[in-house]
């Protein structure tokens with residue numbers, strides 16, 4: 001039996017995918033692939049896992065989320081809209097002249113965006129800093145940092161990994177959207193990451209591997225975070241780039257680009273059909 | 279007027295140069311379509327390394343390749359090379375004066391609505407402040423090709439900044455680019471507009487409009503930001519009544535800064551710097567952002583007229 005919460009999360013993710021398609025059509029540009037691979041994770045975080053209050057975005061005790069893979073902004077913006085941080089009109093201005101919604105998120109433009117990102121490999125360090133204050137000031141918040149797998153080729157990610165383990169930041173949760181693709185191809189062909197899980201483990205992290213599209217696994221695992229006392233947690237989420245749009249799935253060509261013409265039609269049909277199923 | 283992508287044209291030239299210089303090795307940071315280094319990869323797969331999303335390592339590796347006699351051409355976006363790899367570029371490349379060429383795309387605010395993280399409005403200032411580093415900012419496809427040729431004929435580190443935007447043709451094959459030399463595009467002794475990069479087209483158009491109002495405006499394109507053509511600036515300071523600099527860059531430390539440094543020592547004329555006024559951008563296309571910043575033909579003409587009053 002599927003629990004009502006999981007049913008609800010699935011439904012929200014379907015709504016999110018449809019809204020992302022609509023917004024990408026309006027914008028004529030954007031980064032679909034990595035947003036569709038990570039939208040299920042973001043849905044679970046914002047609608048189930050994280051302690052947040054859309055009416056009080058600066059609430060001191062809130063859990064923090066950093067979208068280190070800032071190019072997946074369309075996913076974050078859509079979730080922030082669905083969660084009540086911004087209206088649909090604002091969402092649909094994504095990347096247009098004078099919009100508040102930059103291609104890579106700006107924390108001073110939209111409530112709910114915790115950190116300005118877009119240059120890869122910055123987020124985990126910033127998350128470690130936030131987590132450090134949580135420890136110093138004895139706060140209970142957790143810090144979630146979503147990274148791309150390609151992003152973790154950056155050396156700075158591993159400096160942060162060392163730091164977080166050294167300082168026993170068990171309130172820090174790194175999530176890697178392991179969709180196997182970066183821009184120029186498969187991570188294993190460009191700059192291999194495997195054995196990937198073992199790398200994080202040797203760096204002193206507790207690793208949980210999940211299917212990043214299976215809400216039961218996402219929920220059960222993220223709920224338990226921090227999983228290990230005195231160690232940061234890394235969620236290795238196996239995902240499909242472009243998940244939910246047939247022609248985008250596993251296709252590196254859909255890292256970036258707008259939706260137009262026939263493809264826009266197909267994407268709309270597919271995301272609509274998924275919603276009707278419910 | 280024809281518009282071209284300097285990235286595509288430059289990449290084509292790099293493939294041609296690959297035949298002439300066997301030592302060229304192209305290094306890419308997971309942006310091969312955007313930089314168009316894919317063209318070199320297709321022509322010379324064995325002389326191409328996609329280093330992934332690890333720019334600092336890429337520049338360090340380039341230094342090693344150069345130490346061993348190769349000519350590394352490092353490609354990525356202007357923001358990541360000038361800022362993420364700044365110390366590798368300075369300490370491992372410029373300091374030992376290694377023969378590394380940085381050919382970076384998406385200079386200035388040309389990434390448009392991708393946003394501030396992807397804009398490079400500081401890169402000219404940063405790279406210019408590094409000893410031994412030549413800094414070249416071409417304005418159209420032809421100039422970009424010539425800049426690339428000159429950079430490869432030159433021994434030592436060079437930073438070439440290309441735009442993501444398509445550009446109007448200003449130069450032809452009859453024009454000649456030399457490192458350390460500016461090019462004179464319009465004669466005139468009333469005022470002088472000095473441009474760099476893609477701003478050349480805007481500068482020329484402003485001068486043509488001013489001429490219709492009877493104001494003879496000299497236009498100088500300063501693609502070679504460093505080494506800088508001091509002579510041509512000193513001459514403009516002596517012979518014209520006002521200098522306006524135009525760049526797709528912060529007004530601090532870039533072309534405007536470089537021109538002011540020369541004029542401050544020679545004296546003789548006021549300089550107005552047009553560029554991004556030391557703040558991070560809003561959201562919009564490149565054109566929208568240029569309009570907002572008043573980096574336009576109209577704004578340049580207005581500034582020239584204002585200074586001549």
Ligand SMILES: Cc1ncc(C[n+]2csc(CCOP(=O)(O)OP(=O)(O)O)c2C)c(N)n1
Nearest residue numbers: 034118119120148149150151181182183308
């Ligand atoms: C420092 C830095 N280098 C390069 C880029 C350009 N870039 C944007 S997204 C991307 C690929 C990211 O791949 P991955 O992290 O796997 O993200 P996903 O596949 O989930 O979209 C690159 C190279 C960047 N934003 N920042």
